Amino acid sequence: xxxxxTCMRCHVIMAxxxxxxxxxxxxxxxxxxxxxxxxxxxxGCGAEVTGGFAKxxxxxxxxxxxAEWAKALKPVRYWSTFQDKNRGxxxxxxxxxxxxxxxxxxx
Numbered sequence: 001x002x003x004x005x006t007c008m009r010c011h012v013i014m015a016x017x018x019x020x021x022x023x024x025x026x027x028x029x030x031x032x033x034x035x036x037x038x039x040x041x042x043x044g045c046g047a048e049v050t051g052g053f054a055k056x057x058x059x060x061x062x063x064x065x066x067a068e069w070a071k072a073l074k075p076v077r078y079w080s081t082f083q084d085k086n087r088g089x090x091x092x093x094x095x096x097x098x099x100x101x102x103x104x105x106x107x
Contacts, residue, residue, distance in 0.1 A: 005051050010044035017041040021050060022058070024075035031077075033057040034069050 005014045018039040025033040038052035059069040 002052060005040050005049050007042035007044060007047055009047065010042055012042065012044060014040035014042050014047075014049065016052070017048075019052075022073040022075040023050065024070060024077045025057075026077050026079050027061075030061065031066070031070065032061050034059045034066070034073060034075055 004016065006012065007014050016038050020036055021039045023035045023037055024031055025035060035057050036054045037050040039048060039050055041048045058073070059066045
């Protein structure tokens with residue numbers, strides 16, 4: 001059994017407010033894995049964190065069923081670091097600009 005998270009602002013154990021929230025781990029701008037976890041909320045200040053992750057992901061990016069799972073679960077996206085999140089945002093912004101300008105990308 002794991003210990004629930006503690007709110008460092010209020011100095012109390014956070015309560016599990018929802019089980020089975022769905023999260024999508026991103027690798028830069030690309031989806032990587034789908035996970036199920038629990039959402040914890042501080043009753044004092046309202047801060048929220050996830051914890052109690054499943055032992056294995058629901059699906060991984062290379063699996064054929066990944067897109068179907070992502071569409072059905074409507075997960076919240078998250079990144080392992082701010083650097084990865086920023087890289088993902090920069091890549092997405094660049095991709096959007098390329099589309100808006102009608103630039104043909106040859107791979």
